[in-house]
Amino acid sequence: MPLETEAKARVRALVADLRPNNGDMMTALHRVQHEFGYLSKESLEVIAEQLDMFPSILYGAASFYDEFRFHPPAQTTVRWCSGPACRLRNSNGIRDAMLVTLGMEELHEQTEDGRVGMVLGQCNGCCELAPMVWLEQHGEHGPTQTPVGNMNAARAVRMARALRDGSDLDGAINA
Amino acid sequence: MPESDIALQKYDALRERADAEYAAWRNPERPRIDIAMDTSSLANGARATGIAIHRVISERNAAVDMGQVHGYGMQWIHPSVQITFPNGETVLYGPVRPEDAGRIVDEATGTWGAAADIRIGMITGTHEGVPSIRDHEFFSLEPRERRLMRNLGLTDPDNLLHYIARDGYRATARMLGRHLSEEAVRNQLNDAGLTGRGGANFPTGVKWNFLFGAAGDEHYMVCNADEGDPGAWVNRVVMEGDPHLLIEGMLIGGYATKAKVGFIYLRDEYPFSVERMERAIKEAEAAGILGDDVLGTGMEFRLRVVRGAGAYVCGEETGLLSSIQDSRGMPRVKPPFPAQRGVFNKPSNVNNVESFANVPLIIQHNSEWYREHGSDKASGTKIFSFSGDIPRVGFMEVPFATRLEDCLRVCGGIQGGQLKAIQSGGPLGSLLPPEALPKLILQPDSFSPWDAIMGGGGMVFMNDQTSVLVMTEALAAFVEEESCGRCTTCHGGNQRQTEIIRRIIDGEGRREDDPNLALIDRTVQFSNCVHGQFSPKITRNTRVHFKNDFEAALLGVDPTLTLKGMYEVYVAHQRPEEQAAAAADICPTAAIQGEPGRRRVIDEACIRCGACFDVAPEVMGKRAKAPKPGLVPLA
Ligand SMILES: Cc1cc2nc3c(=O)[nH]c(=O)nc-3n(C[C@H](O)[C@H](O)[C@H](O)COP(=O)(O)O)c2cc1C
Ligand code: FES
Numbered sequence: 166m167p168l169e170t171e172a173k174a175r176v177r178a179l180v181a182d183l184r185p186n187n188g189d190m191m192t193a194l195h196r197v198q199h200e201f202g203y204l205s206k207e208s209l210e211v212i213a214e215q216l217d218m219f220p221s222i223l224y225g226a227a228s229f230y231d232e233f234r235f236h237p238p239a240q241t242t243v244r245w246c247s248g249p250a251c252r253l254r255n256s257n258g259i260r261d262a263m264l265v266t267l268g269m270e271e272l273h274e275q276t277e278d279g280r281v282g283m284v285l286g287q288c289n290g291c292c293e294l295a296p297m298v299w300l301e302q303h304g305e306h307g308p309t310q311t312p313v314g315n316m317n318a319a320r321a322v323r324m325a326r327a328l329r330d331g332s333d334l335d336g337a338i339n340a
Numbered sequence: 341m342p343e344s345d346i347a348l349q350k351y352d353a354l355r356e357r358a359d360a361e362y363a364a365w366r367n368p369e370r371p372r373i374d375i376a377m378d379t380s381s382l383a384n385g386a387r388a389t390g391i392a393i394h395r396v397i398s399e400r401n402a403a404v405d406m407g408q409v410h411g412y413g414m415q416w417i418h419p420s421v422q423i424t425f426p427n428g429e430t431v432l433y434g435p436v437r438p439e440d441a442g443r444i445v446d447e448a449t450g451t452w453g454a455a456a457d458i459r460i461g462m463i464t465g466t467h468e469g470v471p472s473i474r475d476h477e478f479f480s481l482e483p484r485e486r487r488l489m490r491n492l493g494l495t496d497p498d499n500l501l502h503y504i505a506r507d508g509y510r511a512t513a514r515m516l517g518r519h520l521s522e523e524a525v526r527n528q529l530n531d532a533g534l535t536g537r538g539g540a541n542f543p544t545g546v547k548w549n550f551l552f553g554a555a556g557d558e559h560y561m562v563c564n565a566d567e568g569d570p571g572a573w574v575n576r577v578v579m580e581g582d583p584h585l586l587i588e589g590m591l592i593g594g595y596a597t598k599a600k601v602g603f604i605y606l607r608d609e610y611p612f613s614v615e616r617m618e619r620a621i622k623e624a625e626a627a628g629i630l631g632d633d634v635l636g637t638g639m640e641f642r643l644r645v646v647r648g649a650g651a652y653v654c655g656e657e658t659g660l661l662s663s664i665q666d667s668r669g670m671p672r673v674k675p676p677f678p679a680q681r682g683v684f685n686k687p688s689n690v691n692n693v694e695s696f697a698n699v700p701l702i703i704q705h706n707s708e709w710y711r712e713h714g715s716d717k718a719s720g721t722k723i724f725s726f727s728g729d730i731p732r733v734g735f736m737e738v739p740f741a742t743r744l745e746d747c748l749r750v751c752g753g754i755q756g757g758q759l760k761a762i763q764s765g766g767p768l769g770s771l772l773p774p775e776a777l778p779k780l781i782l783q784p785d786s787f788s789p790w791d792a793i794m795g796g797g798g799m800v801f802m803n804d805q806t807s808v809l810v811m812t813e814a815l816a817a818f819v820e821e822e823s824c825g826r827c828t829t830c831h832g833g834n835q836r837q838t839e840i841i842r843r844i845i846d847g848e849g850r851r852e853d854d855p856n857l858a859l860i861d862r863t864v865q866f867s868n869c870v871h872g873q874f875s876p877k878i879t880r881n882t883r884v885h886f887k888n889d890f891e892a893a894l895l896g897v898d899p900t901l902t903l904k905g906m907y908e909v910y911v912a913h914q915r916p917e918e919q920a921a922a923a924a925d926i927c928p929t930a931a932i933q934g935e936p937g938r939r940r941v942i943d944e945a946c947i948r949c950g951a952c953f954d955v956a957p958e959v960m961g962k963r964a965k966a967p968k969p970g971l972v973p974l975a
Contacts, residue, residue, distance in 0.1 A: 186684065188646060188664045188666065188683065188684075191649065192647070195649070225668065226666065226667050229668035229669060229824075230649035230650055231649065232608050232649040232650035247814065249571045249727070249763055249815075250571060250727040250728050252810055252811060253728055253802055253803075253806050253810075253811075255950050258949040258951070261947050261949045262928050262947070265929055265947055265949075266928045285821075286609075288571055288573075289573065289609045290379060290380060290571075290572070290573025291380045291384070292727035293727075293733035294383055294384065295727070297383075310611075314383060314384070317950075317951075318949045318951035318954055319926045319951040319954035320954070321951070322949075322951045323926070
């Protein structure tokens with residue numbers, strides 16, 4: 166057997182109990198992304214082998230889903246709620262203010278230094294807090310998600326400036 | 341021992357343990373503070389509140405225990421807690437912030453009144469001066485006895501024994517023990533008039549007949565827990581509030597259709613639901629309720645959770661099936677229907693979470709009992725979630741045929757303006773005009789005359805301070821993004837639809853936009869799945885129900901001043917200067933320029949994000965832009 170990178174060996178261990186044609190693809194992709202923050206090329210190769218799929222077919226399937234990433238996430242990702250209750254409270258303004266502050270054209274981009282990213286989020290039924298964003302980070306113990314409700318555009322600008330300038334989560338939330 | 345007795349005996353043994361444990365929980369030796377833990381509570385800071393209360397208890401070495409429940413329905417008072425006293429009285433409080441921890445512990449330890457101002461009502465028992473929660477206006481449309489939400493506030497959702505003590509799995513035990521035939525189960529659902537809660541309202545029992553009669557003996561029962569409609573969180577309440585109710589519904593479904601394996605396809609946005617469902621499945625397995633020998637009868641039924649990954653069309657049943665089977669979640673042509681070809685190309689059946697949740701209740705009682713609520717067109721009760729421009733955001737369980745107007749009333753009425761629109765049924769659903777409200781009852785056919793659907797249970801109320809086109813754009817963009825890409829009509833048509841709406845919002849409306857949207861409407865309907873077929877509905881609703889707003893927008897006129905291209909931001913007052921300075925400072929594009937006293941907005945730089953209004957409400961103003969010359973009103 167060829168020598169494996171350490172990462173590949175870790176992926177292999179993560180998906181060792183999963184089987185081909187058993188409805189295990191989503192589970193495999195989630196487990197690996199949970200651990201590493203994204204799906205690297207080599208991790209897809211390992212999963213494909215385990216599930217007896219062509220890597221291209223696996224990639225084709227995985228890339229269909231908005232939540233699977235193929236590049237490392239930013240240090241902090243702002244997930245912007247695109248839901249209806251938030252739209253009634255100027256969430257469009259919040260989105261645009263953050264994007265321009267972070268120097269991005271649109272969602273699903275990152276700042277050049279990889280500090281901040283922004284993605285589109287879906288309502289999860291906490292609309293009493295509208296408008297809201299979630300701040301996500303990927304640490305050693307997997308991803309964390311911090312909901313921040315009762316936003317407004319001014320707070321969004323302060324939050325984006327703080328994150329852009331390297332502030333930690335608390336700093337950004339209380340900016 | 342006849343097999344029949346085994347199921348009942350196993351159940352009785354579980355029940356005995358459950359009764360003892362539950363009695364001790366309901367009438368604890370020492371007062372107990374239960375933190376409401378669910379997705380909404382967590383977002384509102386339930387963990388911080390729990391930690392603060394825990395700290396006070398340890399610091400004081402107070403004789404109080406802690407536990408958890410699910411929120412009761414009033415999300416606007418989250419984070420909430422309940423105190424259960426040794427006499428069995430349970431009181432609900434909210435919002436309880438970390439700084440209220442001391443008062444809550446005081447209240448629990450005998451200083452009754454310490455938290456009087458955040459006391460909401462009695463969940464159980466009576467106490468002078470404290471109203472019963474059942475008398476709260478928000479729940480006044482609910483039946484006195486809840487059905488689907490009967491365990492909220494009264495059990496720890498993670499505790500299987502609590503569910504059993506409240507009659508859970510009793511229907512299953514009786515069904516297996518007394519050999520209620522598979523057919524009898526399905527007939528009961530049909531007699532009860534149970535229809536699918538996922539939006540299409542197809543009779544559940546009939547679908548189960550198809551699966552039962554399908555070829556072979558490898559059948560699959562699939563639960564659609566994808567709940568993708570923004571503004572709807574009905575399934576979340578069932579899964580986080582009473583996970584075993586769903587498991588039991590699927591188990592009964594497995595029995596009635598000869599399915600031995602079930603999948604719960606759960607949306608990625610509900611990680612807490614995933615956790616609760618997985619834990620509940622493990623507990624049910626450990627208790628012998630799931631597995632290869634259900635309650636000792638030899639029946640096999642296993643359940644697995646498959647986690648989605650943010651694709652809305654995976655809520656469409658064939659898309660969902662594809663996603664379970666290691667592929668892109670693209671809907672396919674029907675037939676073959678899932679009962680012919682589903683998971684692993686074997687006969688399968690897909691039902692919504694809430695459809696399953698009704699099943700144990702029907703089997704445990706009977707179809708007449710079930711029909712006591714609702715109307716002859718839609719029997720039973722349903723959970724609805726309410727949001728938008730209302731003061732009381734939350735969820736409630738009401739009988740079908742409840743008037744929507746009454747729902748708005750108990751939600752505190754429309755806030756911040758007049759009612760402008762109601763969004764029901766998600767992005768493929770509807771934008772209803774205010775004139776519809778007095779005529780709408782919560783029953784699918786009531787929505788049809790308005791070219792609308794009731795849908796999965798999300799209702800969003802909008803006031804007149806935001807243009808309906810803002811909502812139209814949001815929903816059109818959603819449907820475009822979520823098109824799976826299979827049909828050119830759908831992905832291309834939805835791109836054009838969104839483009840046109842965006843251009844109108846930018847103040848660049850054209851006369852031909854209306855006929856072009858009509859053309860898109862006629863074309864996109866020729867898509868394979870309901871996603872494409874229904875996707876032009878939102879613009880159609882806007883063009884028909886909000887004709888005046890739409891035509892005005894085409895001409896560049898928007899009285900709400902919320903459509904980007906139709907207004908400008910200006911410095912209305914130079915004072916107070918601190919505000920004016922703050923506005924200049926917060927502007928993310930530095931569009932507010934000039935010396936103190938002479939500040940002005942550079943229009944080309946302004947992105948209309950509204951940040952300056954947040955910090956300088958007395959300084960900043962909005963005014964309509966002169967519409968583009970040359971536009972003629974539609975004929
Ligand atoms: C684009 C699209 C999205 C859907 N999303 C959901 C969903 O999130 N949950 C759901 O139960 N049904 C959804 N449906 C309906 C399902 O296809 C299916 O009718 C339903 O799950 C059947 O269950 P029921 O008979 O219990 O309602 C969706 C349909 C379409 C076309
Ligand atoms: S719309 Fe943003 S949380 Fe529901």
